Amino acid sequence: MIQIIPSIAIQNGKVLRLREGNYLANHAYTESPVDLAREFENAGAQVLHLVDLDGAKKGKPVNYHVLEAIAGHTNLKIDFTGGIHTDGDISKAYEYGASYITAASIAVTQPDLFSGWIVSYGREKITLGADCRNHKVEIRGWQKKTDIDIMDHIQNFYNVGLKYVKTTDIVKEGGLQGPSIYLYKDIIKNFPGIQVLASGGVRSIDDIKELNEAGVFAVIIGKAFYEGRITLEELSEYLSDVGLD
Secondary structure, three states, rough: EEEEEEEEEOOEEEEEEEOOOOOEEEEOOOHHHHHHHHHHHHOOOOEEEEEEEHHHHOOOOOHHHHHHHHHHOOEEEEEEOOOOOOOHHHHHHOOOHHHEEEEEEHHHHHHHHHHHHHHOOOOOEEEEEEEOOOOEEEEEEOOEEEEHHHHHHHHHHHOOOOEEEEEEOOOOOOOOOOHHHHHHHHHHHHHOEEEEEEEOOOHHHHHHHHHHHOOOOEEEEEEHHHOOOOOOHHHHHHHHOOOOO
């Protein structure tokens, strides 16, 4: 069964949602990150996707204090992402309470280094963030475009044992237009055994059911929950799982 992973994105210490990667077309939510994480945990969540938006823009994690606070006040396994570029960044993330790392920009700028992380830290602990617009990968919090086709990009790391890939169709992100089912199906078809974490576009529990039928490993939930389109009660049957590893 598909796993539900709630997402909290942080900018300037606040929970934020972007639309199509636009830092100006955003909406800040008033609830504190720790209180929100506790809500997810109380509903049965065991994994949290924590996005450091400031870190993604800067190219270096910024919100370690939020990571530390959530890790210290919950038992959630935290998948931390945003600006991770060095072994030191990973070490600090683990030190402050992360269980897993998702990295995106470094896989484009230094693919050999990222490949090495898959081997040295373990394929269960390192997720490739491969977000795209019209199949072309974008990095640095979606502020920098590339000419890299997402399928070619995944292939590079699949060859060295990549297990998890988190993919957002940026056009869908924050728009509540429905998830990119065909994109996820293509990835699953072309890379047997790979585990896809889908993100973006989910509107309702029916979208989650469709992703489940498509063979998606997990779906990262954000705006649909924050705006009340999906309740924690509806998600409860999918929430209680053991994490990425």
